[in-house]
Amino acid sequence: MAVTEEPTLRALLRRRDLGLSLVSREDQLPASSLDRPLRWVHSSDLADPTPFLSEDLALLTTGTQFDEAVDIDTYVGRLADRGVLGLGFGSEVHRAGIPEELVAACAANGMPLFEVPYRTPFIAVARAHSEAIAAQAYARRSWALDTQRALALAALRPRGLDATVAELGRRLDVWAGMFDAAGALLVSHPRDAVERHALDDLGERVIEILTRGLEAGQSLTLDDHTFTLFTIGRGGHLRGVIALEIDALDPEARSVVTSVIAMAGLAMEQSEQLARSRRRLHTQLLESLLADDSTLTRRVIGGLPAAPVVVAVASDAPAGPITDWWERHRADHGTAFFLAESDEGLTVCVSAVDDDLLDELAHRFGIRIGVSEPEGYDAFSRAHAQALTALRQRSGAGAERYADTVGSSILSALATDEARLVAESRLAPLRAHDLSGSAALEQSLRCWLRNDARAEPAALELGIHRHTLRARIAQAGTLLGIDLSSFPARAELWALLQTARD
Template sequence: MAPSLRRITAMAGLRVLAGPGALDRPVRWVAVSELEDPTPFLEGDELVLTTGMRTASWRPYITRLVDRGVAGLGFGIGLSHARVPAELVAAAAEAGLPLVEVARETPFIAIGKAVSDLLAAEHYEEITGAFEAQGRLTRAALRGDGAASVADRLARELGGWVVLLDETGTVRHATPPEAEERAAGLRSEFARLRSGAAAVALAGPEENVVVQPLGGRGFFAVGAGHPFTPIAHTIVNAAASLLTLALEQGTAPERLRSAVLRLLVAGETETARAVLSDVGVTLPDDPVVVLAVAESGPIRAFHAPHGDVTIVICAEPELPGLRDAFDEPVGISLPGPLSGVATAVDQAVRAYRAGRGKLNFADLAGQGLLDLLDSGAVRAYAEVLLAPLDEQRGDLRESLRAYLACNGHWDAAAQRLGVHRHTLRYRMKKAAELLGRDLDDPAARAELWIALNAPRAS
């Protein structure tokens, strides 16, 4: 809604000389003109500012402005006129056109900037309102009766009525209920939509109606006793998308849970709580435990699909009873805060992939680092890394293993192998050359130790 002339005059400190009863008209722009007839350059609803330096006859001037639909006239004094001409005041008063006096100290550009700022603020509020409305529509879509809830919410947002119809034109839902009668007069519009029209808009003196298809699953009509603004059309289009999804979703709860799990993994804990609270679902309090299971079944805790597994989040005290409800395998994370779900999901999935019954991540971690790594990837990497040793001499691999196991102590490693330490030194020099690794580097030693202990292909 554009700012009113009343608001602009109050903000700029302008004195109203005529037309006080029309100060609530919206002002959509400010036009500065010294032309005797500026109307060819106006669209209507402007506040025209002038000093009157080129105008000799005021009544025709006022008549032209009124016919063009301007919101008001501002007259600047102190330049060509010391005061506002009496003829101008009288003509404006007779025509009911607001006339304001602009003091010499108030530049026209200041008024233009003020109006521009107000228009920008109004536009920002409209856009913000549209985003908020879309949020309310989205939350309505997440309720059990998604399509009907979206229709009810849309009617409230636009101050009108909404009717949902199936592809045959039969009413599915109407809000308010008496709006069902409106569907009877829209059958020709349904035919146009079936033939490929994207939407149909009907404008009348008493009512405006928009009819849109819902992705082959029917139609919806929305009407109001006022014109639809561009922002209102944006809200209607958002509702159309949500209604289409709501009508085709037998999987809406699953999609909702998946979206919430993604929020939790991304660290958006409070947003996830807020989304679920709108549909009457709560997340457990800290500390929580995450389970990775193969089935979704009837689960009495928050759960969501995650790749090829189902993730279950429960409060730690609920774990014993919940764990027993699933067939093996089950991966179980360490307890922790809900804000740390990303780590807990990773732990649960790793424990699940170990395939050892109902396995806690703590037990898996206690069995060594290799149990936390992808065995196939480690084996493939080890075969490539250690291949130069196997291609040269069969004893280089075992000599390297003994050397690393003894933490680089020559005598202990040589004794374990039953060879002279000089022999071992030669073998390790050869191994280092073949592998391209510095065996005195702790990082290289760790890498080689993991490769040597990786399971070999059968």
Template structure:
């Protein structure tokens, strides 16, 4: 509730960065505007000149002590989300007008008294000093958070811990997404808000296969941005990891996928590679064709989850310089669409096989193989995939 608090002579403002702390309650509450500026005025309508968070200093020059327009004056400032009103007494009014006090209470706008001989410029300087102190505290806090994150980059990375450190500084809910959009790690509240609040995605590698999802509507402060940038670097370095182990892991997944496509491997063998993953009931075989360089780049892009179900072709090249590879994806429109988009970014032609049970993935493989002849060998990239849907 708005209330009156007299500033002592010499104008030492309370050591808090919120105008609400100058009113009846001792601290700002949820949803209170952050202090942004100080403005001195005698205008009755400032709506076109305010952005929110301002302290408005006035002596009430244009209104009498009982003028009913005090209510309109405060209502306009409330809609503009000002941080508070400072009323200078002893110039045009000996005390704060009663209608102004009532209006401040109704609209819950902080109201404080500036007595003579305190000049408004002294109030402005004191508030500016508070704002600088707040900015320094925020900058120091962000720097400490960045140092903690970067120190972690020297050892083993725990993505969940990195996300937690970012969340503590920014107040955001975050998640680390793999190449197939699976959540690899997240903060506790991410799942409950991801569909109801806007989400920003930050790529952690050149291919965009690993992404950081940041959920929140309010603009981030520069300090929050710097912490997210530091955290993104740490996550990117940690998740790329050791290249030799990545190569070995990719080779294991490629052998497994080749076995599924040929019918020589049982789906249950996935438990050896990753006991926590489950294959979908139905799959589609996707053949990708292009230059040897583009196929190699497609095979070596960072992958996670079931997106790793890829394999090199065991058949001889259809033409010099033309290579072929395979992928098994879930039989769903969204999964196939992702596979097509990734292939397009690598300038690859695509053939999509018919849907088949995962235990009979060879059926989808054979249906796609019969359509490979439809792909051009002289113009190896076309915008639309051949698909025996």
């Protein structure tokens, strides 16, 4: 990415025209102390110049302050604490040679000490470093302009967005990848620079960031990789993420990344408009399928998943990201699918052999899905109704299958809001009695019915005498206006207890 040497203390020491020489032993200095970016060069002979200094600069001095009662160890310690990157001593100006105490103090504090010869004015050192900063700034601006041109040309190629992201990786000399809203990696460069498991973890983080609607750049570390993530799209309509294996960007590199994000956002917005039009068409085709006739749908889209199929209905499901997820499966594995939006939710139709993908879909997006039994297209409406029934039985994220729903209890299938309202109204006298603090009649009834209306085992379970239980059953029957000596009455009561909310 860099095209010129970064202004550092090492770069300054390499300038032959200045004649600077490192006095400290490099092998005794902290690692990279000579290669950290050098912000500026300043000169001062004050006993304590630190109030006037900023960090990451080099200080030049002639040592006149050491004639006073200045403790050299304390002086150098203050400079190190302030973040000064190096100390230059102007020899033969006020002193002959460099004081040994200063050499020892710099060594003790890990401070690079260099000699500025008498023939080199301090202003020449500062000017040389200023010119190096200006040269680097010019080079970075030139690099940014050249990179912008290369990215614009890449955008004109076939699959321009993929080519643009790959060119960005080449120009920054880092791994670059683009993820869609479903967390799938669309393009990466270099292709195999990051391990598969790290990319999977990164995809999970992408989904989390997009779900939370975060727009700012995110930095995270996975294994030995540090990534910076940039979201694509505007707030509330995020389309994906561009990831770079880099921990920081200078202003020029950031401006280049910003332009790529803008191009990607525009391309994805156009793609999303086409996708919305396609989903509207599929919504109309769903009406044809619900009439148990797949002829029109086959003519319009060219094909459907092979029968037998399962139909799934998802609640509160993001249509765009889910469509992207299925499209990726089709591209990678040839998985056929049909997807459409309706008032009931998002309807997905896949071959019965791909049924397990619905569990993966529910887990990945944290949504509720009802799944039908396998059916042919001539029974599509029945499969759709089964999926809706299964969906109503699911309380949390995950896939609920119709076969499991009907296998549990017919009462659960009949427990509509209207049925619950009726049940709670019928049981109101019983519950009002129990709330008064008298005997727990509802609990006694439930236990008695569970034990097949036999008083002995039910009384034993409740810990009361069987005569007490019989008295409670008689009292409950009176309150409810039901003759509990008949089986139909007991069956109706059991249905009421199972349907009403506890």
